[in-house]
Amino acid sequence: MACSALYRQSKLGLSLVDALDQLVEEGKLPPQLALRILDEYDTVVLDALETKVTAKANLKGHLDIYRYCDNVWTFILSDATFRLAPSQGSTRRDETEVTADRCKIVVVDQKLAPQKE
Numbered sequence: 168m169a170c171s172a173l174y175r176q177s178k179l180g181l182s183l184v185d186a187l188d189q190l191v192e193e194g195k196l197p198p199q200l201a202l203r204i205l206d207e208y209d210t211v212v213l214d215a216l217e218t219k220v221t222a223k224a225n226l227k228g229h230l231d232i233y234r235y236c237d238n239v240w241t242f243i244l245s246d247a248t249f250r251l252a253p254s255q256g257s258t259r260r261d262e263t264e265v266t267a268d269r270c271k272i273v274v275v276d277q278k279l280a281p282q283k284e
Contacts, residue, residue: 172209174208174209174212180212183204183205184205221254223252223254226244226247226248227247229247230242231243238275239273243271244270245270246268249264249265249267
């Protein structure tokens, strides 16, 4: 799986894949166009995360499992707490805290990400 295709496993990515599959099955969308849409989705999500997200995050939790394979780290946490703080340029000044019973974090080396042309 390509580095940028990891975002297809998010809720938004899975919903897009389901919708495109349904359109292809109904004959309303050619399969080549569906693949092109997914490639564009990969590019746009990666670009948005690189340029638009400026918040800082702190993470606490119990590390249950960790793996390193093919330059990809995978962490499984339980009782995780994420504290999100807005960046200095942001108009938001309040911190947000999110908790989860279980969470999976996948970290990919930036060198493996597709390079912008």
